[in-house]
Amino acid sequence: MELDEAILKRSSVRYFSDEPVREEEIRALIEAAIRAPTASGLENWFFVVFKSEEARRKIYDLIGEGMVEYYRAVNLPEEKIGKLKRRIYEEGMYGAPVYIAVFIDRRVRFLKGEEFDEVEFIWSVESAAMAIENLMLKAVELGLGTVYIGVTNFKGIDKKVRELAGLDGNYYLVGVIPVGRPRNETKPRGRRRKAEDVTKIL
Template identity: 30%
Template sequence: MTNLDFIYKRKSIRKFKDQEVPKEDLLEIIKAATYAPSAKHQQNWHFDVITNKEKIEQIAKVVGDRHIEIANIADNEKDQTNMSKFLKYYTVFKNAPVLILVYVKPYKTVEYKILKDKLEYKEMYNMVVSSQPEVQTIGAAVENLLLAAANMGYGTCYMTGPMHSRDKIYEVIGHDGAKGELMALVPIGVPEDMEIPQPKRLPLEDVVTFID
């Protein structure tokens, strides 16, 4: 046992008990998300909290429909089958008591401004933007959110699969763009089963290089 147990015990939970999550717990979890680092401390995130079951089901419906639509435009049966078979991983939030929508807001940095319209520095500009600091900021916030929730006994699942239905999700919730661009969904709830196996990790020697 180490004091990093709060990290090792988190796992993606895809089935939830039909049990409400108190608002103060949700606020605590989101507060933890906002203590993540953010590029240039711009805190360019926003969180929608949906507890309305009907709305969550409506979102699951549009995600499921879009999923099938994509499967049906596949050029071959293998891709179509593969796409269809993963549907359940795109709608795991459908029975969660809470769904958090995580948005990224525009990120402003002076090097973007300097390089943006200078054709001769296009490569340099591409290097700068490809690290996507604003998106990394959202990842840091979501990870804090997941760890806080796990530490408080809740299950979560970081989800970007449903982003293929971003436009339809906006229609369901009436989003007009002011909160930024939707980047991820995170269902939260009491896990139906916390004893599910945790996917194995690659050995450290495969992912770490010490450079002298």
């Protein structure tokens, strides 16, 4: 598969089949992720794969909790939140055979001193985000679907994910990625804004 094809075929998949993700596929995803650029060459990312039934159920519940909090934050009516809950808990939205949580270790840094705390943090998150994109593009090549989950970063939920991963407070959660074979045919969405609309050449 050419890179252009993978980029154009990638889409956010929210419904997955029950077919397992093989160990070699998980390894291939992580191998692709760690080939991403990393600020100062620190490689301070850390990947936790939730594969057991118990761990997946707990992550799934935390995603559901985060989605409800998100839609309440944007003042979605309770009636619509109820429909969302049904899609999650009755239709299995976001239910996947594997979840990959991506963390950064905030202790691993290049520039010392409090004045560099913010920029070091930003660089680390950017590195992890690039790793996530590599992982997602590799998933396309393998016939797998993915979706980025950010609502697990809400205060309190992030701590629960971290504790479930067996990590201490030095680790910051960048996102959770459900991974599996799409339940239905994927249809990548176009973009509302064209390249020329978001580009300035000087």
